[in-house]
Amino acid sequence: MTRLTHIDDQGRARMVDVSDKAETVREAIAVGFVRMAPETLALAISGTGRKGDVRAVAEIAGVMAAKKTSDLIPLCHPLALSKVEVSVEPAEGGLAVMARVKLKGQTGVEMEALTAVSVACLTIYDMLKAAEKGMVIETVRLVEKTGGKSGDWRAE
Secondary structure, three states, rough: OOOOOOOOOOOOOOOOOOOOOOOOOEEEEEEEEEOOOOOHHHHHHHHOOOOHHHHHHHHHHHHHHHHHHHHHOOOOOOOOOEEEEEEEEOOOOEEEEEEEEEEOOOOOOHHHHHHHHHHHHHHHHHHHOOOOOOOEEEEEEEEEEOOOOOOOOEEO
16 A cells, blocks of 8 residues: 555654655646636637736736745645746637646655646636636646656556
């Protein structure tokens, strides 16, 4: 059975000691989707909403969130990220969000990528809620990670 790294032998939560881990290039990609009505999607794409350019603001919010992950997730290490890329693109039925986060360090960036996507999706909802309250944030998930002791992983 796999041992949970954030739980010590007494069952207490702990921040993992990564001081003995090798520094490697690590990257993670996460995605999410905000489902909405065609009229709301058209408004989002137009860039003329009352709160401004939905896509641009959501992308910046995602970058900011990745940099603040350790402030939001209690046992995450504060990291010196070398790259955060967030994109919001129109797709069938809504807006697709993708975050790519990278660093050279001793721990992975999966949580930073997931946080970036989550906050970008929440920002989209916030900016468009006056037009549609029934939007659905869905399928926020990690799709790829590279580097580190556990190696590479991709969703199937």
